Amino acid sequence: MQEPLRFGVYTGIEAELQSPEAVPAAAQLGLEPPRFCGQCGRRMVVQVRPDGWDARCSRHGTVDSSEVGQR
Structure with a gap:
């Protein structure tokens, strides 16, 4: 089971x-991939x-x- 996101995936700030207003406009439109891990903020x-895109966290994989819509 996936843990709930503790950090913003576009800003790295605690949720x-x-x-x-901290989320960039391009991210709000779905044009920007996440840049920070939602679990640890790295x-x-x-x-x-x-x-599409893929994003890798050194701690969380x-x-x-293609997986984002399935969660």
Whole structure:
């Protein structure tokens, strides 16, 4: 089972402290891949592909854009 997100995936700020204005406009439109791990807030390695993206956290593994809609 996946843990709930504790950090904003676009800002790295704790979810309780993040304001809606902190999320970039491109991310709100779905044009930007996540840059931070939602579990630990660490910066992730992101690769953008023609068919989507994948993001890897050194501690929590990989997330693929094809998996996001399934969660």
